[in-house]
Amino acid sequence: MVKQRIVIKLSGSLFNFDTQASQLKEYAQLIKKIGEHFQPIVVTGGGRIARFYINLSRDMGLDEAGLDLTGIMVSHLNAKLLISGLGNICYPTTPKNLEEISLALVSEKIIITGGIYPGQSTNATSALIAERTGAVKFFNATDVEGIYDSDPRINPNARQYDTIDVKKCIDMLRNENSMAGTYDLMDLISLKVIERSRLPTVVFKSSIENIEKLVLNGIHIGTEITI
Amino acid sequence: MVKQRIVIKLSGSLFNFDTQASQLKEYAQLIKKIGEHFQPIVVTGGGRIARFYINLSRDMGLDEAGLDLTGIMVSHLNAKLLISGLGNICYPTTPKNLEEISLALVSEKIIITGGIYPGQSTNATSALIAERTGAVKFFNATDVEGIYDSDPRINPNARQYDTIDVKKCIDMLRNENSMAGTYDLMDLISLKVIERSRLPTVVFKSSIENIEKLVLNGIHIGTEITI
Amino acid sequence: MVKQRIVIKLSGSLFNFDTQASQLKEYAQLIKKIGEHFQPIVVTGGGRIARFYINLSRDMGLDEAGLDLTGIMVSHLNAKLLISGLGNICYPTTPKNLEEISLALVSEKIIITGGIYPGQSTNATSALIAERTGAVKFFNATDVEGIYDSDPRINPNARQYDTIDVKKCIDMLRNENSMAGTYDLMDLISLKVIERSRLPTVVFKSSIENIEKLVLNGIHIGTEITI
Amino acid sequence: MVKQRIVIKLSGSLFNFDTQASQLKEYAQLIKKIGEHFQPIVVTGGGRIARFYINLSRDMGLDEAGLDLTGIMVSHLNAKLLISGLGNICYPTTPKNLEEISLALVSEKIIITGGIYPGQSTNATSALIAERTGAVKFFNATDVEGIYDSDPRINPNARQYDTIDVKKCIDMLRNENSMAGTYDLMDLISLKVIERSRLPTVVFKSSIENIEKLVLNGIHIGTEITI
């Protein structure tokens, strides 16, 4: 029987100049465990090394779309780090577009990839991948705890939502007043994709424990975006 | 000497079940004339035939990202119609992503393509192409006359802007009150790309005369988005 | 155990400007049922939308080989409609040449594709695919009931063959007297491929009922080409 | 100014287990000279080495379409031999399909390739290439002197045509009576392509002298197929 698919976006902050293999191995182990229950498609961000190459390239004169492509290339280097820790249960390459992802699915293996399209955040890309692969849920592991009613870095009384309707979320992002600090976390395209495909989504702080709780144990964490 | 590059987005409404070769030939002729002064990169929309395949595919059960890919495929069929009318002065195939567009540029020929990335309108794609090719201007030939301060289909007193700042434009789109009727015309991603790359852009009603006036004669038409 | 392979050519007449998803879904359901017994490779024709693009492209000045490529592209859009109705039991993309078909076979999934080579009808292409995939039978679902001893549209007494030897069939096509009306149906290259590979072939009128009878129930319909 | 294009099919008999570089260099030199006046697209046959691999592969159990692909692969090895003798004035790789040929044309260099599509002779492929590249003439350098009214190996009085109408030629091939000995030379698909595109074609015996006379000096040799 074909396993249900889920998409997990891993924050690029996991990949840094001082990243240790031990940390990544824990993630690889967790993904392996998840792979016993689901066919996970994991999307890695670019993180600081991406920003290093992007900044240097911008200074060299590279255009913004070109910079997006540079960031994508680094996110694939990051994805390959996780593939290295998973062996035969993982698809051996990082798909480069939605068609390659469709083909990779046929293997029924764990799939790990990076960004695929310029002009989109990896959040938006992950949501598109969730659509294309018929994923039952999109887990967005980010650098913040969830979605707040105002910027928690400014307002000490900011309240985190347990659940939020996607329409309200889009509205908030439109008005930019309360979500400023969490902008990267859930941008407009990804929200619109979530809305059009009625894709169940959770935004939460990335950690081994949190992913395990949410994905494997079904314990509520962070903010669930409802449709 | 290398010619300056411009990007022209052609509304998909040009391509329909009753489109005549005579109409397309006029466009081809015009593009040829433009090609004497610039290296134009023309991006065609999908139009009604795209919508026909998209609707049928949706009824068949295809996911939304898959539908985007279907629309992209039809837009390339449309692009090939124009290539057929241009001969050797035109790049012979329709590039499928930004890297293929970069390679096509080397030929110094006219380039005609369709949509390239799912999750994006052809407007957004055209703006990314403008970034990547270093285009000096983005001409967005649409189905409306320009950008209005309120929806002209509802408000008979709606006023069309001659020029509008990109920030104001983004703001209007965010609030969705005044631009509802023109939503397709200039979506948020394309505006953000225009903003980040300070890309001079004109939104205007697509016609042979208008493109000729604007691109070849430098006469102001429609709405110029300023940065 | 690997299933036996069969090739089914589906007449392009199924794909038209007024095609309904309900019709295509019936075909998808049938292909699914066939997939329980065989590994079917389904080849879709281009139909009227292909002819629309071909006529328009010809008027634009496209050469004949280029027109073949246009028709092939539309046949792949048609193929994708059926893929959309089949989900995970179907190979997710339409192979573009014989090598891609060989690779797709490895998945042991249902394969749906369109034309692949210019200068050949989809009949001939289907016969080549049958060769390359080691198919045990080639089902050619067409717009006519079978092969006649004279053109049934002219001669009211034309008699349909139950079986016909491939050599006689080639002979008739050579002389063009009796098969004029059915030329598209079984062209010379496909017959020669059938002959060289001793490929059992049935030519019959495309319908859900007929395909079901022939492929699933083994009831004789149309004309069997014997070697 | 872009040069006119011509297609030259070179008989595979040029490429054999005892072929000498000196012979091939003469051909390379001739192609170079032709390249000063035209943009030649040269298509090489497979010859005996192709037949060696085809026979061995058939004995191994390879299907007929697979054998076509084997022959194509050897014809590309042959094509590369000529490329090796031409240096920078020649496109550096052998295009694998019509799209790659279109892209190669952009270079304005001499193009040398082998067969491209299974189920077709290199004659037919060459005719399709002539269509797609807008070639003004198709020179088919073969192993016989031209087209005869009966098989010259049987009938000592067989008369060679100076010119023959393509319709008559197709007719003769259909009846197979008079063209038996020259069957490989001009098969039905290539004739139909020649007919549909009104492609001026000459069939003649391959030799340095003959190609030079015909292509460079415009002296009539062999049989001209008229439309």
Next chain:
Amino acid sequence: MVKQRIVIKLSGSLFNFDTQASQLKEYAQLIKKIGEHFQPIVVTGGGRIARFYINLSRDMGLDEAGLDLTGIMVSHLNAKLLISGLGNICYPTTPKNLEEISLALVSEKIIITGGIYPGQSTNATSALIAERTGAVKFFNATDVEGIYDSDPRINPNARQYDTIDVKKCIDMLRNENSMAGTYDLMDLISLKVIERSRLPTVVFKSSIENIEKLVLNGIHIGTEITI
């Protein structure tokens, strides 16, 4: 359960102008039997036909790196001969680089390929493939019986090693005094790859019997390179 992988390099001497299908079929049968116990990745050499094309190409003026590519192309023709004799249990194409080999592994089928990288012998390529596929052993079927302490063609008292340490082997090759005659057999890059990956390797004379003994029955033959 996934089978262990092994890499078998088959000497190009198997592929010659007088090679019979019967010989190759024996090899195909043997590979099939091996495939019941392991996932073999077989790498074929170019042999005499490669040398024929290489010599002719060199005479035509092709550069050395280009000659390497020519040899690689012929080795793939050879690989396809074996694929032809194996049917569905074999991956249908010959992977062209390490990434394609990784993707082919997913099929869990027997993989047969030729050389992949210029500037390397097929020995070195095979060792790299062994690394990339996590092969447990590298069987190098060559034209000599094993590795000797001096050139057996010169020194009648040359002694063949049963086992030899890779470091000693590298040393001997460096000094070139004793391995001259066996240079092709185990070149420096392949030895360095064997060393860096601690890859168990056997060098032995290629024959059906020897491969069977070594791979299937675990009987010691030739020289084992130890690390």
Next chain:
Amino acid sequence: MVKQRIVIKLSGSLFNFDTQASQLKEYAQLIKKIGEHFQPIVVTGGGRIARFYINLSRDMGLDEAGLDLTGIMVSHLNAKLLISGLGNICYPTTPKNLEEISLALVSEKIIITGGIYPGQSTNATSALIAERTGAVKFFNATDVEGIYDSDPRINPNARQYDTIDVKKCIDMLRNENSMAGTYDLMDLISLKVIERSRLPTVVFKSSIENIEKLVLNGIHIGTEITI
């Protein structure tokens, strides 16, 4: 007239976590100037960021051939940094193998790429590229001043060669006594390629001044390898 080609290998040490755009821009400017006289093909190394990813990947369990591919991927990110500073006079992508390099040459633009084949140093790759492109000279910009008769880090009296015969150089490398410190600089494969193609080569310390002197002014620096 086509410019002569040269290959310049740029030491990976140029690309580091603290690399400044200003440094890279100087190199880009120099390459631009060189491009007025030659068609340079520049090959960038991977440097420290490559080593960072390689070390982390090794700890994750990636095999050695996979690590080579990781290093290659980073070297292409480095190459793109230089491309970003060169604009239209530079080929827009980094070729991935010798065939793509051949195709890139056609543009007559400056070409910048990274490593291409696993199991080879970028020195060896650069030498192969020099062969394939018919380069008249190979400039190997390294981290040392040239080739010494003994390791200059150990022996204060080590003497740098002005010129050295390639055979002697291979010999020294074989014996490893005198070249230990410069091992990375000129490995055996690259020397063998230099030898087989009689490729004029200079090994010298990488700096703007040195490249300028050597390439543009023809002033002798470092060690010239003679054949």
